[in-house]
Amino acid sequence: MLPSEWQLLETFSTHLAAEIAAGVLRADSVPVRVESFGIVPGLEQGSQLMVPVALMHRARWLLAQARVSDAELDALAMGTPPEP
Secondary structure (H helix, E strand, O other), X not given: OOHHHEEEEEEEOOHHHHHHHHHHHHHOOXXXXXXXXXXXXXXXXXXXXXXXXXXXXXXXXXXXXXXXXXXXXXXXXXXXXXXX
């Protein structure tokens, strides 16, 4: 795809966080690019998740569905059902 066909979806503070989000999108056949930025290679100061403009709405929806709240994480850690 041409560079103009890609759009920034989200910026992450770590490369790992961006790759995790990219994995969620790749699992649903959304092509992604993870671009790290920083002054020194290997010492990234963040990463950007890029998706095709035509799939931006779908990508946003998929990431919104994948988000886990703190209450859900606490419930999983404690072995108790989450409150509605």
